[in-house]
Amino acid sequence: MNHVQYGLAVNPSLPSELVDRLIAIADADLGSELADRTDLSRAQVIALAARGEEIAVRLAYEGRLTAADVDPVTEPYAALALLDEGAGRPEWARLLAAHPIPERREKLAACPSLPSDVVETLAADPDVRVVAELALWTTPEVAARLAAHPHAEVRRAVAANEATPPTVLAMLITGEGLPPARRCLVCDREETPFVHDPHCPRTDCDLSPGAACDGSHQSTVHETQHMALLNPATPIDAAVRLAGHPSMLLRSALAARPDLPSPVCGQLAEDPLPGVRAALAGNPAIDDALIRALAADRGHDVQRRLAHNPNVPLDVLTRLAGVTRIGPTLLPRIAAASPAEIAELAESPNPTVRMLLAARRDLPADIRGALAADPDAKVVKSVAPHPGLPETELRAMVARHGVQVVAKVAANPDASPALLEDLTRHEPPVQKVFREVARHRNATAPALLACLADRRARTIAAGHPALPPPVITELLTDNDSQVVEAAAANPSLPPAMMTELMPW
Incomplete structure (x- = not known):
């Protein structure tokens, strides 16, 4: 690989005549890089396609x-x-x-x-693979016909096609109204009964782990039912017939359906496997009473999934924030909070709740300011990248919380050049700061030079247009090929150097 050529291929400042020279020598990899360019002329596109x-x-x-x-x-x-x-x-x-x-x-x-x-x-x-691919994408009429295909693999594809008529999907769920399939991928290749070893040592075997056939094509039938449950066109009356199926995979797929009726929601809430209950917890179809019941469920991932449910009441979400690890992400319910609810959340005594609110990027200025001055570092860390924060508040965050927030302050799109330079000199240093500064639009040459000293930030900094041209040129001989490629792609690379780097 010629990393200089790869970098030049995507350099937005590369003159058109030099683009022509790269096209003339392009292989598949270099051609892929050149195809990313948005400034190719019609003639260049045709020439590149011919490569x-x-x-x-x-x-x-x-x-x-x-x-x-x-x-x-x-x-x-x-x-x-x-x-x-x-x-x-x-x-x-x-x-x-x-x-x-x-x-x-x-x-x-x-x-x-x-x-x-x-x-x-x-x-x-x-070839059944051809027919199955057609079944996956074809029209309702053809899909309905292919649902009766003798090969189970074709029926599985029909079950995944959202254009398949609902009545046909119901038949694929229950098996009623369709002639039995005669073949599947397993019995096409193996003598039945057969169960595929999940650790199959054969390098030429493409059967899925656990694929099985005893004459009933059971693994493909199971996959067909799963595809149908995931298909929003499948009638819920047919789907709920699998509520008691022994397969956790099928019950979990059913539990996630947004059209699930209340009685079945209640049934699945009692499922012995937490994976099913977790799928149900994230379902917007569950009612308030069931949400409150699941909030006390300590099964794996149930409470976390419930916190991501867009209909979770704020009082329940507040309790969940204290008992499950959610992380500084914008939850759907908080994204939809009204102005009154935002004010209520901002005053929560639970700092995790305030942290979750701080992930919103459309907060009123007074609430944003209050969160920026919060005594808890994780709240400040969450609000620090918020656009619109004045430099005085950003510097105050660093002064109060230091290494806990400095990287997030560096990620703020409005961080000034002077602030970014100061952050690269912060003691003790925080390595992630250099990566954030290296990609920041306001980074200056002094800040970028500091970033070059960090191994993980070096490649990012090498491509920043504010880097001085002599430094970019020097990086073309770096020991790290990724740094070389980034430097060659830097739009501030002098045109004379671009010409010099051409293969002829």
């Missing part, structure tokens, strides 16, 4: 190639990318539907708006 089909696929998905630019015979994957984007030609689909390589037919099967004759060809494909 390899992998690059052409990327450009096709980004809408920078048209059907006129692609030959489906010599560039089938680029043609598939355009078909996937709805920008290909119908005759391409007919050509690729008969392609001898199954992988290409499988990719075609995932494309939208295929001609009806192509859909019929793919639905009858001899």
Whole structure:
């Protein structure tokens, strides 16, 4: 890998004529870097696409190639990318539907708006992977037909397709109204009964761990029911029939459904496995009484998931903050708090509650200021990156709480150049400060030079445009290849040096 060339490829200041020179030598990796550029001319896009089909696929998905630019015979994957984007030609689909390589037919099967004759060809494909891919993305009518396919893998894909009619999804849950499947991926390859060893030593085996078939295709049926439970189009009346299923995976998927009726919520709240109760705790469908009951559930992750429930009452959330580890994240209920509730939370005697409120970035100035002056460091740490805080308050935070908050102060988007320089000189030093300053838009050359001395901040600082050009040039010979690449990508790299670094 030529890390200098990789860095130059994404350098926004690279002159167009030098972009041309990189395109002329681009392999798949360098071409991928060049494809990130937003300033490529039409001619450069065409030239870059010609460097390899992998690059052409990327450009096709980004809408920078048209059907006129692609030959489906010599560039089938680029043609598939355009078909996937709805920008290909119908005759391409007919050509690729008969392609001898199954992988290409499988990719075609995932494309939208295929001609009806192509859909019929793919639905009858001899490779079940092609048919299953079609089943995953096809129209309601075709999905309904494929639900009765003799291969269980196709039915599993139908269960995951949100366009599948609800009545069909119900049949896939219960098995009623459909003929039994005759094959699955397990019995296609192994003599039944068979259970796949989770630690299978065979390097060419792609069966999932625990895949099993005793003639009933049980692991694929289980996966089909799971896909159907995750599918929002599945009728809840059919889904709740699995409330007593022995599989925790199925009960957990059911517990998370937002259309779950109250009696079933109550049933799952008594589930012996905390994973099921935790899934239920995060479900916005549960009522106030059940929320309060689950708030006392000490099962693994139940209370934490409940804290993330958007409908949890604030008094319950306040209690949860004292008994479970939530972290300084913006919880949905706090994000939706009214002005009166915000004022109430700001006055909570529990510093964890104040910390959670401080994660909001739209607080009134008076409340933001009160949190910035909070005596508890974790509250101040949470509010420190809040835009709009004046420099006096940011410096006061550091003076009161020191190393506990200094990195978060450095992350404040309004931190001044002078403040950032002072933070890099803080004693004792905090390593994360250097990473925050290195990526800060207001960082100055002195601050960035200090960041270069930190191993983890060095790469970030090497790409900062405020770094002096002589320093950027020096970093091009750094022992760390990531630093070299970042320096080559620095928009402040002198144009003469860019030319000198070209391969010819």
